[in-house]
Amino acid sequence: MTATTNRSPGRRAVTDHGAIERAAFRLFEEQGFDETTMEQIAEAVGVGRRTLFRYFPSKNDIPWGQFDQSLRAFAAQLADVPSDVPVAEAVHGCVVAFNDFDEQSLPQHRIRMRLILGTPTLQAHSALRYAAWRGVIEDYVAARLDVEPDALLPRLAGHVSLALAVSSYEQWLREPGSDLTRILQLEMEALRSYLR
């Protein structure tokens, strides 16, 4: 009886995204993002520099981890909202849910966001990730209103939701023990009253 191996053939991967992320974050904390080279990260992981670029398309992508997967969950959550909920309410509710993390993953999330929002190089790169995030909202709003995703209102909803989210993260990072969910709600109310 042969040992049933339900693995695909080929050499086993030497590392994974998580290990690279951990090594990289440690170096980023120690020396700063711009001062850390891919060479150093590769050495810390115990892997070749070339291999790093197979796991992350760029150094700037490391702090974002598995963002693409989160986006799929985000889209799924939006799709699950009953269609009798007003669009703006559906979007805002899912934005809040998207940024609701368990108690235990909060410290890491805070480090991640502090790095992303506090490093100019990463602020710039984030624009591309933000665009993908907005795309999810645009598609949902477009579907709900039966218009094109690049029409005025879907785009506006995407941009404004992002503005609110980023603004909330900045506020959250400024106050050590604060609650992100609460701040998101607070900012929405602030926006409404600001425009009145």
Place this chain on the structure above:
Amino acid sequence: MTATTNRSPGRRAVTDHGAIERAAFRLFEEQGFDETTMEQIAEAVGVGRRTLFRYFPSKNDIPWGQFDQSLRAFAAQLADVPSDVPVAEAVHGCVVAFNDFDEQSLPQHRIRMRLILGTPTLQAHSALRYAAWRGVIEDYVAARLDVEPDALLPRLAGHVSLALAVSSYEQWLREPGSDLTRILQLEMEALRSYLR
């Protein structure tokens, strides 16, 4: 009588920002932004590559031209608004004024913004310019409300104003003959009704 020379001593500059911008834009149009090297721009201007970096801190900064000066005008315009005008109205009015261009400079402005908003590399870099633009709004709102510039409302006002502006530009670029001022007004109304 000696010829009075009220110039400062030293070698005369061989080029200027305008000339570099024109040469660069022609190349960007012809081959695309990422495909154009600083080497090529230098050659087109008839200047050393090293010199280019004295005029623009990076290749990404070329499409933005003299944005810093515009920001000073933006801040001045905000400061001129009578204090009995509601804050949100003052901000929105100045955002509209900031993006009001003469008939003749419109075609070039359209080319510039199409390049910036249509090139991922530049979208990313723009985040840094946007931050400076938001800073002007934050400072104004903070002064008007007598709070810190990094407080919740000034930040939110900055982010939301930017969201509205970028969203408007995207809409403006989509419709060939459209009026940016009108679109900005339209988006503001759309935002109010969206949040209601």
Place this chain on the structure above:
DNA sequence: CAGAATAATGGCACTCAGCGCCAAAAAGAT
């Protein structure tokens, strides 16, 4: 067990942005 097939690794060499350094060029001032 001996290949054959498959999949990940990582070295090598290259392009390009960006920067520090510094000598040369071009101008006014004495």
Place this chain on the structure above:
DNA sequence: ATCTTTTTGGCGCTGAGTGCCATTATTCTG
């Protein structure tokens, strides 16, 4: 003429990112 000031641009380096490809590790098949 010489000194001073300012811009230029060449040189050489670092570091991100990429294409190419031989090497290595693993499963599959006869």
